[in-house]
Amino acid sequence: FLAFLFYRCVELITVKTPQKQVNVTTGGTVLLQCTFVTTQETTSLNIQWEFVSSADMKTQQVVTRYSLQAKYVDVLPFCWQVYYYQAGKDVISTAFEGRLTPPSAPATSRNASILISNMKPSDAGVYTCDVHNFPDVEGQSQVNIIVNVLGKLPSVPYCSVHGDVESGHLVTLTCHSEHGSPKPKYTWIRLDETKARRPVMGRSEYSTESGILEIRNISEFQFGEYQCNASNVVGFSICTVELSPDILYIHPFVLIGALLGCVLIILVVWFIAHTVKRKKYKAVNVSEDLTGEEKCAMFRFLYSLYFNPFMHSGHYSGQLFYSCSLVYSWVLLFSFHFISDNFAVLDKPDLQ
Incomplete structure (x- = not known):
């Protein structure tokens, strides 16, 4: 009968979590869920989150406990306090300041969950949610959650x-x-x-x-x-x-060389045209300034300007040819047309 009365006076508290193990990436945010059930008023509610890091799992400490009957010696890993709540006040450890969001109104919500952001590899380990509410001193008062802090997903390569x-x-x-x-x-x-x-x-x-x-x-x-x-x-x-054979790799130096070649041809054409005009005014009464052989020599010169840039070790460089031939073609045609017009003017005597 006395045992029954004692059982009625000592209420049971139940702490639960749906999580056994949680994975989070470095820099990510993790929610550690912890709820509790109690039949007593929560004026004496006490919540404590503790943490044993993966690195400290192999490091142990000796804890001595005493009772009325005997002395107990426990060998436990080092444990660090993460969060503490009592009488409506929150205490966050230095290592988690600015990163931990405490539970909101745990006394009424019966929710002791915490949110930790900017997770680090050193945050990996076992987190323990420990809840007490006197006179609820018995029952399932704590739960453990294993947290793995993984690296970052590779960015799109x-x-x-x-x-x-x-x-x-x-x-x-x-x-x-x-x-x-x-x-x-x-x-x-x-x-x-x-x-x-x-x-x-x-x-x-x-x-x-x-x-x-x-x-x-x-x-x-x-x-x-x-x-x-x-x-x-x-x-x-x-x-x-x-x-695909249709997709050719073109080195930037090839394009630069093509542009420089075009500029060179344009300068040569301009120089020839300028020289021809000067001869035009000096030879008013001359019906022909350049012979047919000289004209052929001029065209051979332009022909060499067109094809020489594509030559490499005695054979055509297909890569350069495909990338530049169109540009060189219109430059060459323009050159032939422009000089031919000037030769035609020279072929006609100046009647003025």
């Missing part, structure tokens, strides 16, 4: 092609992700017409650390769409690039 995408050439594909923790690793695969994943064919090699794929002596069977996967323990991001 940048894929690019280097080299001549032509049969028999060396083509290099690069893939790089600016952000990601831990550092992402890279894998290359080839996508067929149905977007199915296929291994890279032929003589090729790539580094999972640098994301560089080299395809040696590329053939038409290796043309197509390639996909790079940048991944770490958090997740992955992808980028794709198309290898």
